[in-house]
Amino acid sequence: MNLAAEAGRKGAEVRSDCWFRIALTSSGGIQLNLNSKVKTMYGSAIEALIREGLTYFQIDHAIVEFEDSGALPFTIMARLETAVRRLGLEQPKQWLPEFKPFCQYPTSRERFRRSRLYLPGNEPKFMINAGIHKPDGIILDLEDSVAPQEKDAAQTLVRNALMQIDFYGAERMVRINQLPRGLDDLIFVIPYNVHVILIPKCESGDQVKAVEQQVERILAERGLKQEVYYMPIIESALGAIRAYEIATASPNIVALTIGLEDYTADIGTQRTLEGRESFWARSQVVNAARAAGIQPIDTVFSDVADMEGLRQSVLEAKALGFDGKGCIHPRQIPVIHEAFAPSPEEIEKAKKIVMAFESAQQNGLGVVALGSKMIDPPVVKRAQRTIRLAIDSGKLPENWQEGGENHG
Amino acid sequence: MVKNMVKNAAGRLVPTIVNDKPAIPYQGVGKYRPGGNKAAPPIVSCADYPADGNKVVPDLKTALIIAGIKDGMTISTHHHFRNGDLVANQVFDAAAEIGVRDLMWFPSASFPCHAPIIKHLDSGVVHHIEGSMNGPLGDYCSAGKMRGLGVLRSHGGRYQAIQDGEVHIDIAVIAAPTADPFGNANGLTGPSACGLLGFALADAQYADKVIVVTDNLVEFPCIPWQIHGNYVDHVVVMDKIGEPEKIVSGTTEITRSPDRLLIAELAAKFVKEAGILRDGFSFQAGAGGTTLAFAIFLKEMMKEMGIKARFVRGGSNQHLVQMLEEGLTDYILDGQTFDLEGVRSMRENPRHVNTSPFTSYNYHGKGNFASMVDVVVLGATEVDVNFNANVVTHSDGRLLHGIGGWQNCLFSKCTILPIPSFRDRIPVIVDEVTTLCGPGELIDVVVTERGIAINPLRQDLIEATKNSSLPIRPIDEIKKEVEEICGGKPAKPKLGDKIVAVVKWVDGTVLDSIYQVLD
Numbered sequence: 015m016n017l018a019a020e021a022g023r024k025g026a027e028v029r030s031d032c033w034f035r036i037a038l039t040s041s042g043g044i045q046l047n048l049n050s051k052v053k054t055m056y057g058s059a060i061e062a063l064i065r066e067g068l069t070y071f072q073i074d075h076a077i078v079e080f081e082d083s084g085a086l087p088f089t090i091m092a093r094l095e096t097a098v099r100r101l102g103l104e105q106p107k108q109w110l111p112e113f114k115p116f117c118q119y120p121t122s123r124e125r126f127r128r129s130r131l132y133l134p135g136n137e138p139k140f141m142i143n144a145g146i147h148k149p150d151g152i153i154l155d156l157e158d159s160v161a162p163q164e165k166d167a168a169q170t171l172v173r174n175a176l177m178q179i180d181f182y183g184a185e186r187m188v189r190i191n192q193l194p195r196g197l198d199d200l201i202f203v204i205p206y207n208v209h210v211i212l213i214p215k216c217e218s219g220d221q222v223k224a225v226e227q228q229v230e231r232i233l234a235e236r237g238l239k240q241e242v243y244y245m246p247i248i249e250s251a252l253g254a255i256r257a258y259e260i261a262t263a264s265p266n267i268v269a270l271t272i273g274l275e276d277y278t279a280d281i282g283t284q285r286t287l288e289g290r291e292s293f294w295a296r297s298q299v300v301n302a303a304r305a306a307g308i309q310p311i312d313t314v315f316s317d318v319a320d321m322e323g324l325r326q327s328v329l330e331a332k333a334l335g336f337d338g339k340g341c342i343h344p345r346q347i348p349v350i351h352e353a354f355a356p357s358p359e360e361i362e363k364a365k366k367i368v369m370a371f372e373s374a375q376q377n378g379l380g381v382v383a384l385g386s387k388m389i390d391p392p393v394v395k396r397a398q399r400t401i402r403l404a405i406d407s408g409k410l411p412e413n414w415q416e417g418g419e420n421h422g
Numbered sequence: 423m424v425k426n427m428v429k430n431a432a433g434r435l436v437p438t439i440v441n442d443k444p445a446i447p448y449q450g451v452g453k454y455r456p457g458g459n460k461a462a463p464p465i466v467s468c469a470d471y472p473a474d475g476n477k478v479v480p481d482l483k484t485a486l487i488i489a490g491i492k493d494g495m496t497i498s499t500h501h502h503f504r505n506g507d508l509v510a511n512q513v514f515d516a517a518a519e520i521g522v523r524d525l526m527w528f529p530s531a532s533f534p535c536h537a538p539i540i541k542h543l544d545s546g547v548v549h550h551i552e553g554s555m556n557g558p559l560g561d562y563c564s565a566g567k568m569r570g571l572g573v574l575r576s577h578g579g580r581y582q583a584i585q586d587g588e589v590h591i592d593i594a595v596i597a598a599p600t601a602d603p604f605g606n607a608n609g610l611t612g613p614s615a616c617g618l619l620g621f622a623l624a625d626a627q628y629a630d631k632v633i634v635v636t637d638n639l640v641e642f643p644c645i646p647w648q649i650h651g652n653y654v655d656h657v658v659v660m661d662k663i664g665e666p667e668k669i670v671s672g673t674t675e676i677t678r679s680p681d682r683l684l685i686a687e688l689a690a691k692f693v694k695e696a697g698i699l700r701d702g703f704s705f706q707a708g709a710g711g712t713t714l715a716f717a718i719f720l721k722e723m724m725k726e727m728g729i730k731a732r733f734v735r736g737g738s739n740q741h742l743v744q745m746l747e748e749g750l751t752d753y754i755l756d757g758q759t760f761d762l763e764g765v766r767s768m769r770e771n772p773r774h775v776n777t778s779p780f781t782s783y784n785y786h787g788k789g790n791f792a793s794m795v796d797v798v799v800l801g802a803t804e805v806d807v808n809f810n811a812n813v814v815t816h817s818d819g820r821l822l823h824g825i826g827g828w829q830n831c832l833f834s835k836c837t838i839l840p841i842p843s844f845r846d847r848i849p850v851i852v853d854e855v856t857t858l859c860g861p862g863e864l865i866d867v868v869v870t871e872r873g874i875a876i877n878p879l880r881q882d883l884i885e886a887t888k889n890s891s892l893p894i895r896p897i898d899e900i901k902k903e904v905e906e907i908c909g910g911k912p913a914k915p916k917l918g919d920k921i922v923a924v925v926k927w928v929d930g931t932v933l934d935s936i937y938q939v940l941d
Contacts, residue, residue, distance in 0.1 A: 052846065052912075055817055055847070056910075058913065059910060143681045147684060345683060
């Protein structure tokens with residue numbers, strides 16, 4: 015047990031975060047020094063919240079210093095809990111905010127995963143408005159973007175974000191740490207409607223199974239029935255070699271992706287813009303994913319200033335067979351969606367196939383034909399996906415079969 | 423301190439006496455009709471001015487003494503250098519040396535660089551300020567330390583107040599990047615070039631005495647003469663009058679925030695979907711990162727659509743200049759240059775035209791340009807559920823910004839406020855604004871990152887965009903969402919009973935009062 019502990023951040027450059035220092039004392043009750051840039055508007059609400067937390071953690075005597083840079087309640091709660099955990103009291107309890115109804119929407123196995131936006135797990139300011147940029151998925155990252163000494167802080171913050179922030183329909187994803195630490199991360203996040211767990215530096219099917227077992231244990235303990243999906247990340251030569259084994263390790267794997275920074279280091283080279291050094295691995299991921307019937311998703315494009323480079327990179331990924339791309343800045347999202355959108359020619363072809371399929375169904379025909387050519391079911395399925403993608407990208411009106419105009 | 427308070431047409435309590443002069447409470451948009459004649463400066467004779475045209479005097483202090491500075495006078499300066507002005511502080515330093523007291527400072531705007539005026543307020547050299555108060559001066563006024571009331575006017579309202587005789591300027595000090603000994607002056611050339619001198623026009627026309635201060639004296643004639651030497655009494659030469667690189671202050675850089683860029687993009691899309699974006703249209707984008715980004719999105723859309731604007735209104739900046747040079751607009755009608763590219767363009771391009779608050783904004787004129795603009799985008803610190811907006815105080819009650827041309831621009835055919843729905847934890851969409859600066863009936867659209875709210879008075883805009891993919895929502899729905907995010911309604915600031923400033927409407931009536939902030 016420690017007599018004093020700190021958590022959070024303070025300073026002129028900090029936004030939407032706060033900082034606590036709790037020094038336990040033997041008497042004198044709670045002495046709270048509250049300093050907040052929103053003191054006029056929320057000072058008394060903040061004080062009430064802090065006192066509620068201290069009561070919850072049964073801290074009766076302490077000097078509590080609090081510096082606030084406009085943190086929302088979920089952040090204040092997470093930072094207080096982290097400070098208390100760092101005191102090393104027995105039985106660290108979780109101090110949970112309300113699990114908001116708008117955080118409880120479902121996902122589906124087949125949904126688009128064109129863009130996934132990485133958010134550093136210990137940075138509240140990026141989380142609050144991430145959903146308004148409409149990425150297909152939002153990744154709250156507990157791994158590489160979090161400093162080693164802040165892993166505990168990120169666990170509570172990400173948990174609270176999952177309970178309180180409206181991501182407006184984006185798929186709710188968490189990248190856990192490498193095992194075994196990642197198994198501990200799952201305890202914090204799994205109960206709060208995580209749709210997809212990203213498993214970093216995945217090198218075997220057994221790693222996926224270990225994650226799956228832990229998830230199932232947590233769900234069973236709480237009597238939760240939801241599906242949790244997995245997206246393993248291939249980041250090494252061994253992982254690339256075993257891509258198919260990994261892709262098929264669990265029926266709940268929905269996508270396979272690749273992280274090129276670590277991969278290129280692992281094969282003893284450097285990442286280039288041209289990407290010749292990673293061509294094999296990327297194709298390997300595409301083929302393993304397709305063979306397993308899941309979505310192949312490309313690596314992150316990390317130059318946030320180069321939108322044309324991003325567009326080219328997405329077009330290349332699409333040509334290689336990928337269905338999605340990682341990103342680290344919200345402005346990358348529309349560029350990715352636009353580049354993954356089907357071309358007018360693709361849309362026209364898909365329309366013909368879907369119309370031929372539907373007319374065959376109406377006429378009770380088992381075989382779909384377009385002109386003199388037979389159309390196989392996977393081609394129909396692909397065409398239906400192209401149509402959905404075209405509608406989602408604003409390239410095709412929803413009522414296209416009724417001759418609707420495109421307003422996109 | 424202020425006993426005579428009445429409730430005006432906007433339902434706000436306002437004083438009927440402001441700085442010992444009667445003041446008319448706001449009566450509604452377009453309701454107040456003034457009578458009588460305009461103010462006029464005294465008649466002078468050429469016989470009292472040097473026939474060789476040389477009005478140069480040794481220094482600012484001498485000029486003020488010859489101009490007859492004495493206790494209680496009104497001294498005006500201008501903000502063409504924004505936060506890079508070096509003259510206003512020297513005027514009051516000189517006044518302090520001369521030993522006069524109780525001056526009224528009447529700047530077209532003040533900036534953080536004017537914090538040294540606080541010592542003159544403390545010592546009694548300056549009695550009070552009528553003009554925008556930013557930063558340290560705003561805090562000083564909010565704390566109730568100033569003796570008189572601050573009076574906040576729009577750029578157009580300042581012209582109106584001078585023209586109507588509401589404010590009589592005893593001595594106007596005009597910092598001019600280039601001038602000749604006769605007093606002809608412009609902002610286009612010289613080491614401190616800032617573009618134009620439009621904010622000093624009323625001062626030149628109506629002040630009793632006019633002093634031009636320059637760091638680039640040229641031989642007669644100074645061409646072009648944005649300020650006519652025929653208005654000018656004295657010319658002073660000093661080493662440096664301003665730092666033009668500081669014209670580009672914080673509010674004139676494009677935002678990098680993805681949220682603000684999204685807001686700007688949504689605003690531009692709204693303009694397109696509402697049918698406003700068409701060949702020959704016009705727009706104005708105010709200073710501020712989001713509104714600047716709006717102009718850039720608009721520009722891309724205009725290129726895609728193959729259309730151009732007839733005119734755009736400045737504050738000009740490099741992006742507007744690019745539009746002009748790429749043929750995307752026929753003219754820039756510019757009130758102030760926000761960066762050095764704007765200065766260069768105004769100097770070189772006859773289609774980049776300097777305007778003044780008289781042509782653009784004066785409500786007591788025979789029309790003005792503002793109401794002819796198709797769409798304007800402006801910032802705000804708060805908007806309420808009735809679309810009333812605040813641009814001068816923050817939710818904590820502190821006076822932090824000036825009005826600028828903001829109120830005048832509300833008369834555009836479509837006024838859009840692209841603003842975040844909350845800043846840090848502070849809701850921007852509120853039940854009631856802390857200070858009323860713009861009546862809701864003139865504010866048509868509020869664009870936030872969480873949706874677009876259209877004023878129910880604008881059924882035409884609602885109709886035009888109803889089939890679009892834009893996220894259009896009722897304003898109180900956005901407000902409720904924001905309150906949930908921020909953890910409840912914000913508490914009201916603790917304000918004293920003492921009024922520290924008033925906000926004037928464009929017609930000179932009193933729109934609202936600003937109270938002392940306690941603690």
